[in-house]
Amino acid sequence: MGVLRIESTRVHDWLARPAAPRWRAFDIQLTVYAAALVAIGLAMAFTNSGPDTLVSGSTFTRGLMWAGIAVVVFTIAAAFDYTWLRTFVWPLYALNLALLVVTLAVGDGVGGTQRWVLIGPLQFQFSELSKILTVVVLANYLASPSRRLDSFVTVLGACALIAPSAALVLMQPDLGTSLVFGAILVGTLFLSGVGLRWLGLLGGLAMAALPVLWTYVLRDYQKQRILSFLDPAADPQGSGFQLLQSQVAVHAGGLMGTGLTNSAQGRLDLLPVESTDFVFAILAEELGFIGGLVVFGLFAALLWRVLAAAWRSKDPFGLAMGAGIASMVLFQLIVNVGMVLGVMPITGIPLPFVTHGGASLVSLALGLGLLQSINVHHPRTSW
Amino acid sequence: MSALVGGPRQRSWPLRHPLDLGPGVTARRPSASRFLAFGLVIAIAVSVLVGRLAWMQLLDGGRSQAAARGTIVALEAIRSSRGLIYDRAGRVLVANVPTYTVRIRPADLPLSLREPVVMRLSGLLGLTTGEVNRRIDASAGSRFDLVRIASDVPEATARLITEERSVLPGVEVVVESHRDYLAGELFAQVLGYTSAIAPAELARLKAAGYLPDDVIGRAGVEATYERDLRGVYGQQRVERDASGRRIQILGTVADALPGNSIQLTIDTRQQGLALKALRWGMAEAGLRRGVVIVMNPQTGEVLALVSLPTYNNNEFARGISPERYRELLADPGQPLLNHAISEHFPPGSTYKLVTGTGGLADGEISERTRLITRGYLSIGSFRYPEWNGRGWGPLDIYGGFGHSSDTFFYQVAGMLGIDRLAYWARQYGFGSPTEIDLPAEASGIVPDNQWKLDTLGELIYPGEVYHAGIGQGYDAVTPIQLITAYAALANGGTVFQPQVVREVIAPDGTIVRPFEPRVRHVMDVDPDVLRVMREAARTVVTIRHTYNLVDLPIKVAGKSGTAEFGQRDAQGRLPFHSWFVGFVPQDAANGSFRNADSPLMVLAFAYDSRTVGNAATEIVKYYLQLHFGIDHDYRIPDLLERGNFYGGN
Structure with missing residues (x-):
């Protein structure tokens, strides 16, 4: 009898495990919101690529290809048991730093920067991948059972963990992306439950470091961008120009927008090289206030689902992962759209999912895939 | 698949059960208040962005005002x-x-x-x-x-x-x-x-x-x-x-x-005369490159500066075509280069000024010292020849400078040694740019032991001291350096910074920067030494080393020089380049060179002048004729015929 019972349990496990119960936890909403944002981004690329939309190598076809890659990455990451990630967190950390060093060594970029690495015909911005890897590494660090969350040492340790990546990105130089690392750090520490006074102290130290940063770290063009944010009319032909152009576009949108493809003639030519970072300006012009509301709604819903995944994960690692991804998406949303709407200085931060940048999209797919993995694979125990 | 998906039983490692954290460690639960706070941040941020978007697109005039807002004040x-x-x-x-x-x-x-x-x-x-x-x-x-x-x-x-x-x-x-x-x-x-x-x-x-x-x-x-x-x-x-x-x-x-x-500081008329004299000499002697500089030795003002061949700067002002620019760059005469300041050449016998001044000032020789000049001097098996092959017997500094005797100055150079010779060269301003207010000035070379050690890794040989003493070998000067040095001789020892700009004038006509002579250096030398050298320079003219220059109705002192350098011809001979620097006293007709009052100095440099006489001297002579309005023509075109004039003078 005993033997029989064991047999039957095994058979039951074998039949029951793979499909239904596990994948029932898969958050279809999260996936749909993200896919909708990607679709909007592709639509913007499609309607604004001009006559050469379907030619291989156009913004749209490249976006389509990256979206395909993103789906594959997402599926693999979701199927993967995220808890296994902790086994090779340190090799991942080393890989992360190595990719950033490679970027500095052989990278290309606009105006003497080193931001992309060419892999075959594709540009890849490793700093995007680095953000997700950093989320994983930080989550692993905070989830260590012996970590005391009410200790400032833990906070300092987390800073030390993130500092090399942020510094390497700052050297490219890419101030915006290195600030994203800061947002990930703060958001993750906060949601993981690190003592508020230590977070306050960290904030104070960061404020104290600002003058040093201004004097010794920021490049002239970065200072120029911040200054021209404070007074865009001071240099309307330089960095203030992008700002003014994007605001003109947003103003032109009105409630309903001018309609797809109806952006003012030549506007896409006018918005500068990083025009993909200004995609929201074109979107607001063509789809109007309604279109903007839809995008904000999708982001709000997406963030809600990400936080839900973090909450439901029921283990510190999953919680910190969700917190990191939510912080990253929220920060990028605020900074990118804030820039277009003239309430934030110009930084080269993409709008998550919508901006047609391959590395950004694939990295986000990886992050969301891992979140789904948290949904699917979290331990079936309660707190 | 089983490894990937895993099951509860495998999960004891690597992740511990959240409630099984080991002794003494309490379980961490997610803080609901923090999640609420984070949600609030999201809500506020999205609200602010929506509000801003609404203000920009709906309230702030919307599309109707967009056209007006589409302008930029720049x-x-x-x-x-x-x-x-x-x-x-x-x-x-x-x-x-x-x-x-x-x-x-x-x-x-x-x-x-x-x-x-x-x-x-x-x-x-x-x-x-x-x-x-x-x-x-x-x-x-x-x-x-x-x-x-x-x-x-x-x-x-x-x-x-x-x-x-x-x-x-x-x-x-x-x-x-x-x-x-x-x-x-x-x-x-x-x-x-x-x-x-x-x-x-x-x-x-x-x-x-x-x-x-x-x-x-x-x-x-x-x-x-x-x-x-x-x-x-x-x-x-x-x-x-x-x-x-x-x-x-x-x-x-x-x-x-x-x-x-x-x-x-340059007068168009004087510039025109200098160009005329140089063009004549170059045409007559078949030269391809030449320089004339006229200077006021008392102030360092450049009164004329001509370097041939030259170019028309209007071509550049109107936007020169790349083809034409390449053509100018490829021209062997280097028309874009100002040969007066940007190129240095061996000074030849004009450099005997340095050797003579040094010998007198250091007390190696006096005004009355006589040295035996002959066909050549020897060091070991090397012979250092006199330019006329014979010498003149015993000569003092006047005769030595006047005849431009090589063996005389070999001996003085030998007494001085290379380092003192270099010292006196630098006293005259050689070896460093004159700081004239024109770009791309060359600095020339004053060889000494240190220079040769740095450049060629060895010390100067005794024979090279001889060569240095007569302006051959490593010595190199720019025409502007040479005239500045002779100006110091003529004015009693002040090395001026040459200037081509006299005044800077504001748009309203007021003078922003009036003319002031700029002194680079005052020579540390007894004025009497320079008086001797000036009179020796007059001797050059009076003993007819410069042919009929003495016959001009004005008094001219000066020094000619010939230097050999460049590419050897079929017979292995080097091209000759000739120099002449001349100056006149304040009272051009009756003045004396005892006084350091010369207001006018003229230098000519003739590149590759294989002529019977010294082409540069003829050019200076012609300029002086034109400048002083001398009606009689003292030029001797025969001296400018291509010939085999192979003697150092």
Whole structure:
């Protein structure tokens, strides 16, 4: 009898495990919101690529290809048991730093920067991948059972963990992306439950470091961008120009927008090289206030689902992962759209999912895939 | 799959059960208040963005006001007019001529329209589409900066382009001025020219207010006095539409300050005489390169400076074609180089001034010391010949300098040694730039033991001391250095910084910088030593070493020199280059060289002058004739015939 019972349990496990119960936890909403944002981004690329939309190598076809890659990455990451990630967190950390060093060594970029690495015909911005890897590494660090969350040492340790990546990105130089690392750090520490006074102290130290940063770290063009944010009319032909152009576009949108493809003639030519970072300006012009509301709604819903995944994960690692991804998406949303709407200085931060940048999209797919993995694979125990 | 998906039983490692954290460690639960706070942050952030979007798109006038808001108020530079240049007598040497320039702002030229616009524009301007495209793409600045496509466009074409502006987006016609050098080749080496700023320069000068399509002084005083001539650009507020096209000028923020004008120390007439004398000598002797410099030894003012062959700086001012520029660069006569200051040559016997001064000043010889001159001196098996092959027997410094005896100065150089010889050369200003207010000056070479150690890794040989003493071997001087050194002899020991600009004058006519002689160095020497050397220089003329120069109705002292260097001919002989530096006393007809009062010094340098006589001396003689209006012609054209004059003088 005993033997029989064991047999039957095994058979039951074998039949029951793979499909239904596990994948029932898969958050279809999260996936749909993200896919909708990607679709909007592709639509913007499609309607604004001009006559050469379907030619291989156009913004749209490249976006389509990256979206395909993103789906594959997402599926693999979701199927993967995220808890296994902790086994090779340190090799991942080393890989992360190595990719950033490679970027500095052989990278290309606009105006003497080193931001992309060419892999075959594709540009890849490793700093995007680095953000997700950093989320994983930080989550692993905070989830260590012996970590005391009410200790400032833990906070300092987390800073030390993130500092090399942020510094390497700052050297490219890419101030915006290195600030994203800061947002990930703060958001993750906060949601993981690190003592508020230590977070306050960290904030104070960061404020104290600002003058040093201004004097010794920021490049002239970065200072120029911040200054021209404070007074865009001071240099309307330089960095203030992008700002003014994007605001003109947003103003032109009105409630309903001018309609797809109806952006003012030549506007896409006018918005500068990083025009993909200004995609929201074109979107607001063509789809109007309604279109903007839809995008904000999708982001709000997406963030809600990400936080839900973090909450439901029921283990510190999953919680910190969700917190990191939510912080990253929220920060990028605020900074990118804030820039277009003239309430934030110009930084080269993409709008998550919508901006047609391959590395950004694939990295986000990886992050969301891992979140789904948290949904699917979290331990079936309660707190 | 099982490994990937895993099951509860495998999960004891690596992740511990959240409730099974080990002894003494409490479980961590997610904090609901923190999640609420984070959610609140999201809500606030999204609300702010929605609010801002609503304000911009719905409340702030919406689409109706968008057109009005589509304009941009920008600051734009107002170009200042470049200062003028006058000659010593106040004659205008350069004028600013209005001209039409066609430019493109690449940001305003949509990619889809680029091809037809480039086609139309190239047709109007008579350029190939390739050239227009190349100029657009060569722009160093941002896509919002104007790129110069064509300068000096005829007015009719400019009108046509302006009328077609609706089909030529991004194309602008701008009135600006270019330099018109009224004297052309006569002053090209002194005035230089202006041309478009290069990308590398722009990076350096952007902070100083230079614009991507700006011009900058390139050579001559246009370069050295760039800051004075340029003035200060002003600023105006202009309103532009969304694509950057100017709608109206709203007001002036700062007026442009016109550049200062400059007055040269050079007189057009004297410059013309110098050119005439040099052209004559070069034609007569079949020379390809030559220099004449006229200076006031009492102040260092350059009164004339001619370097041939030269170029016409108007070619550059109007935008020289790359082919023509390459042609000028490839010319073996190097017309773009100012041979008077940018190239150094062995000074030959003119350098005996240094050796003689050193010998006297160091007490190695006195005014009365006689040294035996003969056919040659020997060091070991090496022979150091006298230029006439015989010598003159015992000679004092007057005879030695007068005959330009090599064996006399070998001996004096040997007494001094290389380092004292170099010391006296530097006292005369050799070995370092004269700091004349013209760009690209060469510094020359004064060899000593340290120099040779640094350059060639060994000490000077005794024979090289002999060569150095007569201006051969490693010695190298620029013509401007040589005349500055002789000016110090003529004025009693002051080495002046030569100047070609006399005054800097503000646009309102006030003098910003009056003329002041600039003393580089006062020689540490007994004035009597220089008196002896001046009288020795007079002896050069009086003993007819310079043929009939003594017959002129003015008193001339001076020194000739011949140097051998360059490429050997079929017989293994080196080309000869001749020098002459001459000066006259204050009272040209009756004055004496005892006094250090000479107001006029003339130097000629004739490159590759294999002539019977010293070509440079003939050129100086002719200049003096012209300068003093001497009717009788003392020139001896026979001396300028190509011949086999192989003696050092």
